Amino acid sequence: MKAAVLTQADAPLSLEERADLEPSGDSVVVQLQAAALNRRDFWIMQGMYPGIEFPTILGSDGCGVVSKAGSPAGEKWLNQEVIINPGWNWGNNPRAQSSAFKILGMPIDGTFATEIVVPVEYLHKKPSHLSMVEAAALPLAGLTAYRALFTQGKLQSGEKVLVSGIGGGVATFALQFAVAAGAEVIVTSSSQEKIDAALGYGAKFGYDYNATDWVGEANNQFGPVDLIIDSAGGSGYGALLDLAAPGGRIVNYGSTAGPPPKLDLFKVFWKQLHLIGSTMGTPDDFAAMLDLVDQHQIKPVVDETLPLSAINDAIEKMRHSTQFGKITIGCQG
Structure with missing residues (x-):
């Protein structure tokens, strides 16, 4: 697999070759087709975010196809087009996230890569009216x-x-x-x-x-x-x-x-x-957001799509805030 890796603060991401991923337990491997940037990625790269860990793969938004499953719970997702909920371990209180809450893309390796391991509880079917790139723009910001x-x-x-x-x-x-x-x-x-x-x-x-x-x-x-x-x-x-x-x-x-x-x-x-x-949202918020998008056939506004090899150009564009809508990444490019 290929991944854009953050190895230190205030430095460009480095494109690395890594071993292909394998799922375990109730998780799957998603072959990522598209990802999207968030302001969070920029702040982490500047060292302006709590609990930064190195090395790490940034990226909270992703859409792709399930290619491997670690258990029967994941096998039903094989070959399906999926969108990933980037908010993990929200907890039992819908009013606020738990102390265990994490956002995909640091410290959990994220979507600026060709593949990712995801627990099945954070998978949702890609809205059928959206392209892979449009769907990848949706998760965190939506x-x-x-x-x-x-x-x-x-x-x-x-x-x-x-x-x-x-x-x-x-x-x-x-x-x-x-x-x-x-x-x-x-x-x-x-x-x-x-x-x-x-x-x-x-x-x-x-x-x-x-x-x-x-x-x-x-x-x-x-x-x-x-x-x-x-x-x-x-x-x-x-x-x-x-x-x-x-x-x-x-x-x-x-x-x-x-x-x-x-x-x-x-x-x-x-x-x-x-x-x-307010910040991020519960699993129920995520499902309701997808229902709203599907009901009204809403299409995310995509400003520009760049290949994974140009991830640092995408980050630089975000630095200057010139975009309207989302900057997205073609993960296989």
């Missing part, structure tokens, strides 16, 4: 967006939603999922090109979050927002409190801009706001 919107955000049809920082994988899925669920959606970005792309996927309006009075413009055009999906935090967080409707919900699945410099608690309690954290 799961994160689904939980933020529905499990944590309690989105209802007809509500008004803001998705901040449109263009990244989770934000793009959040836009697609919210539109499919009957919500009215607006987006923010510092890129007019990304805003224009979001309008093509159903956003009502888009705003440059660097503009002085974008919140006032959004209120005038769209009105207060019931649910806000945010991954940035930082100095722009106060604007989200201003735009949120009374009783509104703000769900954060990341903090790429760091903590807010201050939090106006008066606005939080006077407007009866709900500030909610």
Whole structure:
């Protein structure tokens, strides 16, 4: 097998030849056809992630064909096209992950390879309307967006939603999922090109979050927002409190801009706001996300597909955040 291996922080991945994998117990070998990048891969490569181990194969998203089985439980999956749930050992509490929770792609060897060993409990049939590349774009970001919107955000049809920082994988899925669920959606970005792309996927309006009075413009055009999906935090967080409707919900699945410099608690309690954290999702969230994708025939937005041999070029593209949607990898190339 071939694999793109991380051997040290702040260094390119190295393409290595390794022994072919063999399954044991209730696991299978998946011949990977496609994988996808997540911001998590970039942070690990920069050494900015807890519990980094070397050497390791990164990559949380993958789709392929089951080629070997370690037990009768896996034999029923042989030759089937599968998508992999990257969140392992969630635990018994649906409200939060257990201390044993792990994400595929460090410390567990991930999908930037030609094959991978996966326990059968994390296999799902590939949605039939998706190509291998489209399906590979779905797992981590799709799961994160689904939980933020529905499990944590309690989105209802007809509500008004803001998705901040449109263009990244989770934000793009959040836009697609919210539109499919009957919500009215607006987006923010510092890129007019990304805003224009979001309008093509159903956003009502888009705003440059660097503009002085974008919140006032959004209120005038769209009105207060019931649910806000945010991954940035930082100095722009106060604007989200201003735009949120009374009783509104703000769900954060990341903090790429760091903590807010201050939090106006008066606005939080006077407007009866709900500030909610979210990350990844339960096995039930993953199954429900796939059902939503299948019911509405949603197709992930794929920005570009590169071969495994060009994995470092893909990582470099993610560094500059120029993509709209997902960057994917052809694992056999």
